[in-house]
Amino acid sequence: MSFEISPWVCEVVEYGKKVEVTRTAKRINGSILRGKAIPRKPALMSLQMTLGFDPALQQVKHFAELLFTSYTFFNPVLMYSKWKDWDGKALDAEPLLYEDVTEDTVKLLESCSKEYQDVAHAISAKKPEVDLTEIPDIFNWVIEFYKKDIEDGTSLLKAIQTNKVYKGVKHIMKKNKKTFNPDFECRFLTEDVPMGMVVVRGIAEFVEVPMPSCDAVIQWAQEKMKKKYLVDGKLSGDNMNETRAPQRFGFTTLDEILSGRKSDS
Structure with a gap:
């Protein structure tokens, strides 16, 4: 389960x-x-x-739905957007994770969401019996999941900024006396990337769907974690055995992925 x-x-x-x-x-x-x-x-x-x-x-209806509706790109995108241009200087306080999101961050969230949907739809195009066409985008999922907690649902930006559950939540940081540095070993990267984003990216290779926005986040995250998953546009890095991508388990066809079992041949 x-x-x-x-x-x-x-x-x-x-x-x-x-x-x-x-x-x-x-x-x-x-x-x-x-x-x-x-x-x-x-x-x-x-x-x-x-x-x-x-x-x-x-x-x-099918376990593959959960690979996409877990929206595992969400927190890595917030990390990427906040820290990709970080100058390495320690901060005096822990920044807010959700309430400080920007329009650029939201655009990247929407782009990654679209890429997840593209992969899901490509699966259904090849295997019509696996209907993944109704998977919501990130905006509609946030609105539905947090419908009683959001004060302003007019846009994804406002929905994130006015979500009562997100209020006051801060970036995971490493404290050094009175200053703070970003923690690139936190679960938002060490779990959500190899156990989430890389999994969807692995399936994308089987259905030949490009994921440039997700690739940018994965490449940045793997550098910060000192890991190698994505190399020259392929999931062939030395640390792939630490992920849950289908390539790690030796799956070679879409049928094997969707059944969760290797074929006997």
Whole structure:
């Protein structure tokens, strides 16, 4: 079973001991790949009973949907936009992650979102039985997911800046006495890039869809993390074995990716 996002937004109060749950999602989508065992209770029902009423768990038509609706480019784009031109000088305070987004950042978010959609639509064009044509863009997803928390939903920029859940959230930084430096080893890069963006980028190679905006973010992120995934426009870097891209598992066809299993031949 896999779900598009964590059910909870949390803040660490005391490392290793206490967290504060600031928001619980009302609904999240998930997928199920069934094995040979026959469970005594439906899997989704069992997990729902464990969680309680919130969030309500819904099963999508195909697990591939979650690769795109997790919008794993979101936080890496915010990191890229904030720090790509950083001069290396320490800051006196931690900058805001969401409320300080700019029009240029939003344009890049929308461009990456379009590239994710292009890959999804290319899959459906080749495999009509896998319908990924209704995957929302990043703006419509944010509006729907945070509809009770957004004060101004007239644009993606305003939706991010006026989202109550995002209010006060800061960039993950490394503190050095009284100054701060960006943390390029934070989960926004070390998880969202190799476990998210590189996965979609890997599938894009199979359906021959270019992703120039995502490529720019991946290339910047891998440099900051001292990793190599994307080399000369191909996912052939030395650190590909640390990702969840289909290439890492030896998949050679789109059918193998969509089934989650290698063919016997």
